[in-house]
Amino acid sequence: MTEENGVTLEDALSVLNTDILAGKGPDVLILDGMPADSYIEKGVLADISDVVGEASQKDGIFGNIIESSKKDGKVYAMPARILLPVVLGDEKTRSAGGSLPALADRVKTLSKSTSKSVIPDDKGTKTLLRDCYYADSARFLAGDGSLNQDVIREYLTQAKCLYDVDKHDKKEDYFDKIAGDGTMDGAKAGSCSDQGLLTGEWRLSFGTLDGMYHYQTMVSERKDTKADICLMNGDRVKTYVPYLTAGVTMGGNVDAAKEFVATLLGKEAGIRDSDGFSVNRAAFEELCKEKMDDPLVKKKNGACVGFGGPDGKMYNITFVNLKQADVDKLTNMVESLPVLLALSLGVAVLLSRKGKAGHLLKSAYLVPLAIPAASVVLLWQLIFDNSGVLNGALHFFQLEGKDWMHTDSAFFVLVFSYIWKNLGYDVILWMAGLQDVSESIYEAAKVDGAGAWKSFCYITLPNIRPTAFTVVILSFLNSFKVFREAYLVAGNYSQENIYLMQHLFNNWFSQLSVDKMAAGSVLLCFVITVCVLLLQRRWEGDKD
């Protein structure tokens, strides 16, 4: 690069913007770090909902990522990959990692018990601010689209607390100075460093998790570090970092560009164990399977990485295969979507506007509560058995059936049964809450030009917060009561995903293992109480 042909990033962007607005820009735009919202407002980007919909039908795209990419119900820009902001540390650190203030408190406590660094040395100012920004920025915008100053002030305060905890003569913005905005050799590198926990250099880490390999490394180190991950700030807002966000410009060859985006979102392009997690569910699951049964890892000392620590010693990471629980945890973090709550609230809102017909339908939704579990499981068996109605229907459409009850799908059968049973109950609770919202607020909003969706987001949701607490608690408690269904549908030793609760309440009961049952019940009661108290604290914290 010489003085004549060198340009700054700003210059390059402004030339690109001019070209795009003149209809001479590229057909496909990778929008990472670019003003995507402004392009959408100016009508530069084409609607790619059809491409996303097709990819979703073919392989399955994570639904929550599609929803969060929507603007006015349409998708104009869609990330092909995502990174997850996570906290890595011991159990106490993980329970604090759910919110930035609690994490800052935890860091302060740890700093009192050590003379070494608490957080990694690569967390210089920029990296630290960016990691906290990734985890918290979804709260920055207030309901009316303006910046929420209190939230931003709190974000900066907590980031400062994290910054102040260690001496900064050693800290260096590795990811900004060397990797440059976390992008190295065209690859996106996660900023959650893990090796310092193994060498004892620091006590916890946080930042972005950049893929399956990164996750497997952390799981492999768990034996020595006793550290695991949780979503950073995940109790307050569940966020992800979009990467390879693709959009199609209006002026160019839209069809060819859409085809390119479809390939980018496809399974084949998605199978990479670094550079973020693919939003393509089939690719994600394929990689999970690979990491659960890697022949190289199975060999003795088959996959081992050694490195020198600051104390001159050699440290080894012996790679292990992921277990089902590790995969479930990761999948839950990517897709933490409370189906029952969302579905029942949607039904309640629609029903509340239907008058007498609504009352009739409401009664229909309550029917499952009147049907004994023992009789309805016969129906689930008839549907989900190997020779059942569902496999029969799939066979009719020339599709391959599967053993629903004795594979991973057993969990979804149980979820289906739980939703079917509790939908009406939750609908009634939501409707009670909806009746408390004054009609005059909606009318005033309507006069001000608010549509149905805006009224729902900015009037209905804030006003039903107290009801939401009750519904969440009751749904949570009910989810522990599906052991009868698991036992009756799949027997004593059902698939491992639905095994635990029914083993506790059915198998131990039939064996009269009163001691084990008592201990299990006390532990379960303790877990539920802690969860409820945490939820209550979180709820009240938000109210303040």
Added chain:
Amino acid sequence: MKKAISVILLVLLALFTIFPLLFFLIGSFMGNRELMEHFAPMLKQADGYVTWLLLPVVFVFLIGQDYLEQGIATSMLKE
């Protein structure tokens, strides 16, 4: 249009919720033999898949009784 779609969705969801009740209702009008025929693939590991009728045989007989009697009479006349 939006209203119609929301009503259709609600009705479909309501039908889905009460369909086990319909299943039990229909099942209660079936005899053991008829139930066994439908469930044999699951209960006796027979070939094929579980099937289900929305109208039990007894109703088919009651509804079609007149036609059946006429048919028998006609065939007797032919003989």
